[in-house]
Amino acid sequence: MNIEPPLRVDLLCERLGERRGRPLRLIPYPLPVPGPFGLWLATQQSDYIVFQRETSRPHQDHIILHEIGHILSDHGSDDADDKYWRKALPDLSPEMIRKALHRTTYTCRQEREAETIATIILEWAARLVGYREPEIDCRVPRLVDQDSVDRLERVLSDHQGWL
DSSP: OOOOSSOOHHHHHHHHHHHHTSOEEEEEEOOOSSSOSEEEEEOSSOEEEEEESSSOHHHHHHHHHHHHHHHHHTOOOOOOOHHHHHHHOTTSOHHHHHTOEEOOOSOSHHHHHHHHHHHHHHHHHHHHHHOOOOOOOOSOOOOSOHHHHHHHHHHHHHTGGGO
16 A cells, blocks of 8 residues: 555545445544444445544554454444434434444454554554664775774784784
8 A cells, every 4th residue: 555654544544434435434533432432434435433532642553553443354234223322422323423433342352353453553553663674785894094004904914924
């Protein structure tokens, strides 16, 4: 997807949307706590990742990557708790909420898969940031001036008989 380090999660989402042929939109939202930190909403035209606005940027990135894990794994939707989501996201229609992937625990296989994918992406990004092509200068560095080299050669040649 032509992603260069350091990882920009927003760019990853843009490229993933292009690859899937449907935009992937990010929506920061003040989700109630306690509760899920993010969810993936799939509509006919677009995918939406709603994520907790009231947390740190690294945590937001992890939440988004977790939801990307659900997308990449092609997970189906859980049964939605309509009352909770209508209260948490009053601006979204109940139909959209019913299509949402929402999870609040890591006990099921799908949650572990999504979390594993998020972790793998973050580790990949960290390794890329730490990896740099070595810059090799094939020229021999000149550590001393030529006069010093000449003097050293004379001294060593004078004492060759001692060796």
